[in-house]
Amino acid sequence: MASGELTSKDYITHHLTNWSVGEGFWTVHVDTLGWSIFMGLIFLFSFRAVAKTANAGVPTKWQCAVEMVVEFIDSTVKSTFHGKNPLIAPLALTIFVWVLLMNLLDLVPVDFIPWTAQQIGAAMGYDPHSVYMKAVPTTDLNMTIALALGVFILMIYYSIKMKGIGGFIKELTTQPFNTPWLYWFNFILEVVALLAKPLSLALRLFGNLYAGELIFILIAMTGLYQLPMHFVWAVFHLLVIPLQAFIFTILTVVYLSMAHEHH
Amino acid sequence: MEMVLGLKLIAVALLIGLGALGTAIGFGTLGGKFLESAARQPELAPSLQGKMFVVAGLIDAIAMIGVAIALYMLFAM
Numbered sequence: 557m558a559s560g561e562l563t564s565k566d567y568i569t570h571h572l573t574n575w576s577v578g579e580g581f582w583t584v585h586v587d588t589l590g591w592s593i594f595m596g597l598i599f600l601f602s603f604r605a606v607a608k609t610a611n612a613g614v615p616t617k618w619q620c621a622v623e624m625v626v627e628f629i630d631s632t633v634k635s636t637f638h639g640k641n642p643l644i645a646p647l648a649l650t651i652f653v654w655v656l657l658m659n660l661l662d663l664v665p666v667d668f669i670p671w672t673a674q675q676i677g678a679a680m681g682y683d684p685h686s687v688y689m690k691a692v693p694t695t696d697l698n699m700t701i702a703l704a705l706g707v708f709i710l711m712i713y714y715s716i717k718m719k720g721i722g723g724f725i726k727e728l729t730t731q732p733f734n735t736p737w738l739y740w741f742n743f744i745l746e747v748v749a750l751l752a753k754p755l756s757l758a759l760r761l762f763g764n765l766y767a768g769e770l771i772f773i774l775i776a777m778t779g780l781y782q783l784p785m786h787f788v789w790a791v792f793h794l795l796v797i798p799l800q801a802f803i804f805t806i807l808t809v810v811y812l813s814m815a816h817e818h819h
Numbered sequence: 820m821e822m823v824l825g826l827k828l829i830a831v832a833l834l835i836g837l838g839a840l841g842t843a844i845g846f847g848t849l850g851g852k853f854l855e856s857a858a859r860q861p862e863l864a865p866s867l868q869g870k871m872f873v874v875a876g877l878i879d880a881i882a883m884i885g886v887a888i889a890l891y892m893l894f895a896m
Contacts, residue, residue: 564894565895568891569895759884760880764880766884767886767890768883770887770890770891796876796879802876
């Protein structure tokens with residue numbers, strides 16, 4: 557703990573508060589934005605460096621890693637996506653690596669980044685107790701809902717592009733009960749099902765990472781015995797973190813594949 | 820105040836306990852079916868294993884969200 561007289565409640569609340577600027581609807585979480593953009597830039601530049609320097613000679617280790625990720629996503633998309641669309645595989649790769657990098661920030665010790673931020677804030681003349689820094693972007697519901705909304709917009713776009721406005725409306729109204737006097741009921745069912753997709757996508761990623769981060773924080777309060785407990789929970793999270801990134805990716809591909817299909 | 824505290828503990832217990840119950844049933848069914856199909860067709864086991872982990876993540880998610888809400892209620896509210 558940074559200072560002795562903090563209660564556990566204060567400690568948890570402090571770790572789970574975003575550095576926010578602005579008020580009301582236009583509140584901006586600077587730490588979420590900053591870290592997610594930073595991770596996105598790491599992804600773009602490191603993968604671009606490989607793509608620029610790749611040759612037929614002996615590959616470097618980083619090139620091998622990048623090739624493994626690209627081939628893995630490529631084979632997954634090929635087996636899951638049944639339409640024809642050159643956008644889907646790059647989209648899946650971007651989502652997978654970006655979400656994975658953002659989730660990996662969860663494994664940085666919980667006090668490390670907030671403590672550093674507090675020292676910097678104190679050096680710049682702010683009160684260190686009012687400096688907030690929640691580093692993992694995916695533990696912020698705004699971030700995961702933003703990702704899911706992007707996927708949702710693509711789903712609507714491709715549904716309309718592939719089937720036309722009429723086809724899309726037909727899909728929403730003529731099933732499961734194909735009689736005209738039950739169309740209103742079908743519409744309610746289908747709209748709920750449509751809206752549930754991005755919502756569950758966002759909440760699943762957020763919930764898992766938030767739970768993981770919260771338990772890391774709780775373990776950090778137990779004193780000297782925290783080290784083995786941290787280790788066990790971190791090992792469990794080595795499974796959870798890529799798995800959640802992969803589930804987000806594959807569900808995106810499945811939803812977009814459903815948007816491309818004709819009924 | 821004590822009443823509120825007690826109700827909060829019961830709510831936390833229900834959240835974690837019922838979540839664990841659902842996940843336990845889900846994982847039991849999932850693992851059992853996976854072993855069954857791997858015994859029936861061993862050559863399919865690697866591809867089934869990948870799919871099993873995806874479903875495991877889906878099963879895990881809701882219980883995890885429940886645990887997070889429960890712990891938040893217990894320690895930070």
